[in-house]
Amino acid sequence: MSAQLFVVATPIGHLDDMTFRAVEVLKNVTVIAAEDTRKSIQLLKHFNITTPLTACHDHNESHVISSLIEKLKNGHDIALVSDAGTPLISDPGFKLVRAAQENGIRVTPIPGACAAIAALSSVGLPSDRFSFVGFLPSKSSQRLAQLEKIKDESQTLIFYEAPHRILACVKDMCQIFGADRPVGFAREITKTFETIKKMTLQQLVEFIEQDHHQEKGEIVLVIGGASTDSELNQDQQALDQLLQRLLQDLSVKAASQLAADLSGVKKKIAYQRALELSQAISDNHN
Incomplete structure (x- = not known):
């Protein structure tokens, strides 16, 4: 079987979040390409992993790709890890993964933590x-x-x-x-x-x-995403229905206060809308 590049997720804090599969892969590859070897070595020590480390970070990724790809072509499995979490997610590794794909090398994700x-x-x-x-x-x-x-x-x-x-x-x-x-x-x-x-x-x-x-x-x-026009219209309709019912029995001030409490709408908005509806009701009666 040809060599693989494993993209291995590591814990973002709690070491118990390391998966059994991730430990097994890191133990069996030829080399581990790490964002910061000083940080990764602490993780490896914790899980008794003795695989050699090599640095692969933002400042040297372009330069080390060729040697890593050569190792893969020669049948040596490589694992890619970042300081924490899933590699490539605001972390280095994209250039290496792209190069592996372009060279017909299988890239295998080992899922795990992602902040x-x-x-x-x-x-x-x-x-x-x-x-x-x-x-x-x-x-x-x-x-x-x-x-x-x-x-x-x-x-x-x-x-x-x-x-x-x-x-x-x-x-x-x-x-x-x-x-x-x-x-x-x-x-x-x-x-x-x-x-x-x-x-x-x-x-x-x-x-x-x-x-x-x-x-x-x-x-x-x-x-949270911005409210769409349809959502805003639905919210407006719901507020209007609530205010119209409350205005049958309450003053503008009391109705708007209760509507704001029930709907979560700002008091100023509820009060302004209550005034408008109250005026419209008055005009209709006249």
Whole structure:
């Protein structure tokens, strides 16, 4: 059988998330191409894996590809790992995998942990359609420009962000997406200080400002998609029906207050709409 390139997912925190198959593959390949050999060697020691390591990261991937492909052509299996999680997901490895495919070498995924999917599965936002955006630009002006391009996307959006930029990033999201856009905040997934919360972007800004421990560790942001026109129309119709019923027995102020509490709509919006409906009812009676 010809050699294979194995793309091996490793734990993102909790070592018990390492699969039996991943351990077996790493023990039996000829060499392991690792994003950071210093980090990977700790994982290998934990599982008593003695396979040699070679570095394959953003700065040298283009240069080491030819030697790795040559090894594969000569019948030596190779495993590709990143520092944590699934390789290629905001990590190096794409160029090596592409080169393997172009050279007719079989690429075999060994599935496992992925921070983006773990976050999506646990924050309670729609998961039937989503886009993985990864890391945004570090400069605010460039970040705002990119957020502006995707603000109207209706599917759930998944981002990675560095801890030292998280507050600035969420403030920029608040500015572009709106303070009320729902967000899932997943930090240090599977680790000791795991934090998983769902709130609005404005609430997340306040949460981080009040607890600077939230500016530490690995962070995933899962942002709810923009409401479509049909959804907005349905929401408007539902609010109107609720207000029309409440206005039969309550004042504009009381009806709008109760409608806001029941529907989650902002009080100002409910009050303005209640005024409009009340006026329309009055005009019809006249």
